[in-house]
Ligand code: AOF
């Protein structure tokens with residue numbers, strides 16, 4: 316049976332999810348203030364990461380926050396950053412009890428938020444819906460603890476795992492409902508990432524479309540020599556929506572200057588086995604503040620992420636269409652000789668998107 320604490324925490328988590336893809340480098344936290352069983356305040360971390368969730372919820376609650384309970388998806392912060400500590404705001408407002416899903420692993424906070432609240436007479440309960448919160452905030456935790464963002468890999472394929480015909484025709488394998496779902500996924504990530512081959516072949520915009528006015532994700536291209544046309548959609552719109560390019564050490568200075576002149580931001584990365592090293596790419600992106608990256612291919616980049624064990628979630632859209640062995644495979648070679656060596660995932664969701672099926676697989680489904 317779901318108790319009161321879980322019900323309010325589920326509400327706070329749903330608020331937090333609204334900010335996903337918009338708050339980086341900060342986590343998208345949700346906060347609900349409850350007084351005598353009534354919701355008197357709600358907040359979610361603002362776009363760009365500040366203000367935090369709690370002061371917004373407290374502002375909505377006003378004097379009703381006195382003696383109330385605050386449900387937060389993450390430990391309230393205790394540090395003076397660009398804003399004063401949320402703990403102090405909760406204490407000053409007279410909140411009687413704070414219920415948090417998880418402790419913050421940011422070393423500036425990490426347990427000290429709870430301690431400060433307790434020392435000031437606030438009752439603290441932790442661990443409510445911790446698993447759900449762990450998934451929603453996983454990108455932030457990965458960035459703090461491992462220096463890299465969460466990676467969701469999308470594959471949109473024929474039922475036999477092909478992403479294009481032998482002649483390169485790929486539009487469209489999946490239908491409009493699946494493509495809308497992809498735009499919603501782009502919207503819940505900080506960045507959309509593709510390899511140089513896909514950027515050349517598809518000339519993609521990689522923007523979120525038909526979802527109203529949204530904050531656009533950063534567009535990341537991984538390409539050793541950045542040999543994409545300077546007249547491409549990405550190049551020509553780099554001043555409007557950020558384009559970040561992860562390249563190898565052997566970039567020609569003219570190429571670097573041309574892309575920089577167009578407004579792109581360049582990230583020099585290491586190579587491994589002749590390709591841009593995916594660990595190096597993700598460390599650079601984590602360093603730059605990203606917490607959630609949505610990779611849309613191509614097959615080479617997807618394979619190198621899988622081989623490096625850097626895919627946290629797969630979103631696989633399968634269309635009712637067969638393209639045969641002559642079609643282009645969705646994944647490049649993985650070097651798997653034995654089944655025991657194959658990357659494995661756990662199924663967490665199956666949905667029908669119009670005429671297509673979507674399977675969601677996770678690396679470590681809790
Ligand atoms: C909260 N509520 O809504 C969020 C928190 O750089 P600053 O000062 O904005 O602090 C960022 C840190 O605050 C971030 O690393 C994480 O530990 C925490 N995020 N904390 O109390 C919030 N977004």
Ligand code: ZN
Pocket residue numbers: 367368369391392393400401402
């Ligand atoms: Zn805070």
